[in-house]
Amino acid sequence: MRMIEAVRAAITEEMERDERVLVMGEDVGRKGGVFGATDGLYAKFGEARVLDMPLAESGIVGIAIGAALNGLIPIAEIQFADFIHPAFDQIVSEAARTRYRSNGDWSVPIVIRTPFGGGVHGGLYHSQSIEAFYAHVPGLKVVVPSTPADAHGLLKSAIRDPDPVLFLEHKKVYRLVAEDVPDSDHLVPIGPAVVRREGTKLSCFAWGLMTHYSLQAAEQLAAEGVSVEVVDLRCLAPLDRETILESVRKTGKAMIVHEDNITGGFGAEVAAIISEHAFDSLDGPVVRVAAPDIPAMPFNTPQEDFFMPNPEKIAEAMRKLAAY
Amino acid sequence: MPTTSPGLVTLVPPRVQSTEPVTARAPGTDLQPHTLLALYHTMVMARTIERRMWVLRRLEKMDIPVRRVAGFEALQVAAAAALRPGRDWVVPCQLDLALCLALGTSPLDVMVGTFGSRAARVLTTTAAAGRHVLHAAGIAYAEQVAGGDEVTLVCTDRDAIESGDWHEGINFAGAHSLPLICLVEDIAGGLLHAEHGDASPAARAEGYGLAAETIDGGDFETALAAFQRAVGRARAKGGPTLIHAVVVELTSRAPGGGMRPPEELEALASLDPIDRMRRGLMTAGVLDAAADEQIERECASIVAAAVDNVWSRDEQGG
Numbered sequence: 314m315r316m317i318e319a320v321r322a323a324i325t326e327e328m329e330r331d332e333r334v335l336v337m338g339e340d341v342g343r344k345g346g347v348f349g350a351t352d353g354l355y356a357k358f359g360e361a362r363v364l365d366m367p368l369a370e371s372g373i374v375g376i377a378i379g380a381a382l383n384g385l386i387p388i389a390e391i392q393f394a395d396f397i398h399p400a401f402d403q404i405v406s407e408a409a410r411t412r413y414r415s416n417g418d419w420s421v422p423i424v425i426r427t428p429f430g431g432g433v434h435g436g437l438y439h440s441q442s443i444e445a446f447y448a449h450v451p452g453l454k455v456v457v458p459s460t461p462a463d464a465h466g467l468l469k470s471a472i473r474d475p476d477p478v479l480f481l482e483h484k485k486v487y488r489l490v491a492e493d494v495p496d497s498d499h500l501v502p503i504g505p506a507v508v509r510r511e512g513t514k515l516s517c518f519a520w521g522l523m524t525h526y527s528l529q530a531a532e533q534l535a536a537e538g539v540s541v542e543v544v545d546l547r548c549l550a551p552l553d554r555e556t557i558l559e560s561v562r563k564t565g566k567a568m569i570v571h572e573d574n575i576t577g578g579f580g581a582e583v584a585a586i587i588s589e590h591a592f593d594s595l596d597g598p599v600v601r602v603a604a605p606d607i608p609a610m611p612f613n614t615p616q617e618d619f620f621m622p623n624p625e626k627i628a629e630a631m632r633k634l635a636a637y
Numbered sequence: 638m639p640t641t642s643p644g645l646v647t648l649v650p651p652r653v654q655s656t657e658p659v660t661a662r663a664p665g666t667d668l669q670p671h672t673l674l675a676l677y678h679t680m681v682m683a684r685t686i687e688r689r690m691w692v693l694r695r696l697e698k699m700d701i702p703v704r705r706v707a708g709f710e711a712l713q714v715a716a717a718a719a720l721r722p723g724r725d726w727v728v729p730c731q732l733d734l735a736l737c738l739a740l741g742t743s744p745l746d747v748m749v750g751t752f753g754s755r756a757a758r759v760l761t762t763t764a765a766a767g768r769h770v771l772h773a774a775g776i777a778y779a780e781q782v783a784g785g786d787e788v789t790l791v792c793t794d795r796d797a798i799e800s801g802d803w804h805e806g807i808n809f810a811g812a813h814s815l816p817l818i819c820l821v822e823d824i825a826g827g828l829l830h831a832e833h834g835d836a837s838p839a840a841r842a843e844g845y846g847l848a849a850e851t852i853d854g855g856d857f858e859t860a861l862a863a864f865q866r867a868v869g870r871a872r873a874k875g876g877p878t879l880i881h882a883v884v885v886e887l888t889s890r891a892p893g894g895g896m897r898p899p900e901e902l903e904a905l906a907s908l909d910p911i912d913r914m915r916r917g918l919m920t921a922g923v924l925d926a927a928a929d930e931q932i933e934r935e936c937a938s939i940v941a942a943a944v945d946n947v948w949s950r951d952e953q954g955g
Contacts, residue, residue: 369808371801372809375771375775375806376771376772376775378772379772380775382776383775385782411761415761419755
């Protein structure tokens, strides 16, 4: 099963399990979503539970919040992460804050799903990585699966979570890999990271597409005799600090790879945690491999290649850090 | 037609357009005398709270914002009277002291702005104008999906209708014919942050497929009749309604800036919704002067006790 199919399966299973679950978003109904994540759901569950929404993202999230306050469990789809910004206020100031603001009286059990990331010639407005904006916000969970099985199990956990979850699906990973997905009762808990490849010389932390690129780079380094540990963070909020620190204490060197531009990216937070809590274990600088600080991902191939981290860039950074 | 006094701002702006004419004074209500008295009590309580908060603020004994309600009391208790408390949903804004009191929020919670209660189906309030209209639309959509006949009331000030979220929420409510009532609480001649175009709130709502009317928000019977029409429409699956309620601001501050002259203040007093309600109840034989004084004393006592409660908590560091 590929990741897009795993996402669809998770939604379908949860809608079958609990009639309070519904999906809402642009083109999620008759069209089945631009990537097909909700394909077939309109016919199966009907218009009231598979709701086509106006092209107004604040409305999509705000109405999902209201429906959740009145007992439903909405899965709001933002068609591309680049377009989530009109809903920033509803996500940050309302969904994430409602439990705190009401002293626990109200909660907002919504999932906001959105495809993010580049490398598919999406250009300036269909390629952004937005995780840093939202991982900064207390009260909001931010989940970024990199495999079909994780997408399936984490999305089911997100739907059953009593608080808001932002669920980021890398669009290039949708059809990049296929694997067996556990049966419908299998949940992946939100929070724990997973070590995708064990190693001894340096630790590489990544999420989404960058997990796959980091694994490819680690494979190159293994052929050169350098053992690299690759940790897929999977969840940026809450963040599994223990797994990060445990890995760094073992290898003594740390690298963070992300596709978002480097300044203020989530890698800075991981680097700060390592510096603060595993300083004595470090045997080299904490390194970030990330996109350059330019306003958006370019469209044409040479410029997109320049912007995106890739296995070669990551492998080169690993070599330098291993040799430090 | 609403009263217009020389030197005062017109209660209803002349360019108002709506699906129904500005509502004339209703002939009466079907409420029982004890209900009317309870609502009047709530109106007096709300005004007492606001006045007490102003005093505490001026004495620098309180640093939370004063909750403004003067002029809106009749409108808000009329809304509560038309709903089924605890079953229908209410999404208030920061103006809604009297509404939340009428729905069961304690005077102390109202004073500190803690309006929300899940048990009472009164949503916790947000600060930004218009944002909560989307939540109300979502709540109403969930009710529609559930197939019940519960109504959702969302209240906003006049400025909120300029926000994008207001338009997105009202558009959704109209498109899905939701059981939603949007109350726009407007001060006649009040200063707007910015206003664009000539369309009144009612005309804008009509554009989105809502029934809409503009009313004299200072008159209890008029407001009650408007809410009863809207609630009836929503329960009968007839779709959403916008009620644009216009009241006068009962302060010495003139709408355009500066202070009101004494004769204008005197004329204003005749438009005070509490005075209008009191006169109506006395004429109907529901209230007399002694009972009115008793209500004022009770409200003052309850508010004083609430303030003492807060101060004693402060002293205990609670």
